Amino acid sequence: MRTSEGNDSLAWINRKGESVTQSQLAILRAAACDSQTPAIARPEIQHDLVMAGVKHIIEEETIGSIGQLGSRTGARMRTYNQLKRFTETTKGTLFPASPELLKAIDEIYRYPLQESARDTLNRQLRTGIQDDDLADLVIKLRDANRLCHILEEEEPQEPQIICSLGLFAPITS
Template sequence: MRVLITTDILSEGHNLQDSAIIVNYDLPWAIIRLIQRAGRVDRIGQTADRILCYSFLPDEGVERIINLRARLRRRLQENAEVVGTDETFFEDDSPQVILDIYNEKSGILDGEEDAEVDLTSEAFQIWKNATDNNPTLKKTIESMPNVVYSTRAHTPVPLQPEGVLLYMKTTEGNDSLIWVDRAGNSVTQSQLAILRIAACDEATPAIARDKQHHELVQKGAELIAEEELTAGGQLGKSSGARFRTYERLKSYFKQMDGTIFASDELSKAIDEIYRYPLRQSAIDTLNRQLKSGIGDRALAELVVGLRMDDRFCIVSEDGDKREPMIICSLGLFQRI
């Protein structure tokens, strides 16, 4: 047959390898159905070089009539209530998520990255692999002065433009990465993406510094400082361990006020986390526990324990803020 119009149920069990074009004129509530449809065509016996999949979404006027999004959201909610599910099409009211799915945007089905946990783990693994393979690197890298810089060849693409990567310690003691383009704009908020774009091996040759390099480093440092002030105040980013722990404990303490769980030690720990930066070991511990879904009471006990063992905050007695410190920068520019 040249054309087959069918529902998922009617097409089940049919091998459609003689076809090479799929037209989706609806949006299934489970992504697997899209995969299954393509699988009935792209199977043993298929002779076409390419399988083409077209998907149609209703325009605004039709959407108001058929109310597709609301019906899908209700179906997903009912499914979650019965069997539980992590599959989500709608994080908010923006239709962009659906469009990204149908346009096969790279990474749309990937889980959300916990930036700080993954960043710490990945950075340590990069360091370990490099120094294990070449032990002399450890001494060489550790003896480098701050503000050291280099440049490597980079071919720009729409989402990965030319620019500078900057690693900096802020006045609050936080480690921050930023990637700024030639216009001085931040390219991405993902610390992990910035770490990965910096990847190169020992044999990667350095190229001449671009004339904008230091100017972009300055712009990056200003953006980091501005972000630290605006994104959660002195607690740092809202996705960070310090911000999340503070908000959780503040809410928990308010609920427990007047009970035995609202201890003086917990109150001191909450005050400390607001005033001082966390130690790196505390950040790693808290990120692991937050990612594993630790409860409020257990989180409070963990924080109090870390504080009593002097493994929680970097306490400055005079209360003075540190100077921001640029550790290093890497230029990403086309070879001339």
């Protein structure tokens, strides 16, 4: 689902309505199949399990987030934190953070990242991008209008179910 904060999230809920994992990799691996895999009829409890998943994601987002930056492990939060640390370490030096970088950091705080920016930043953060390179990348994304979704009116976004997939093994007696 896409949360009200604009974050995409997956949840794996068992037949009892309990969370198995929110690890995207584990969920995608479990859902992987080939084109010859036959579909099964949707169980009657499918919608109840989707509701349990939505409730779990919303609860986790509330617990696992600080302010409006989303998940602690998300690209938005990690980028914001790394750039804030970078600006703090450059204060009072010969090369302090540029006004463009400060504007970009403010936009990251105030607005959700565009999907392509989130993907790019996640990729770079995983490789251990250096602070100054991250600052340059963020400025370039902002200059190309590819960093954040800047909303004129701050209307609260409703959570949105993007897809529900029932992965059920047949019950044997």
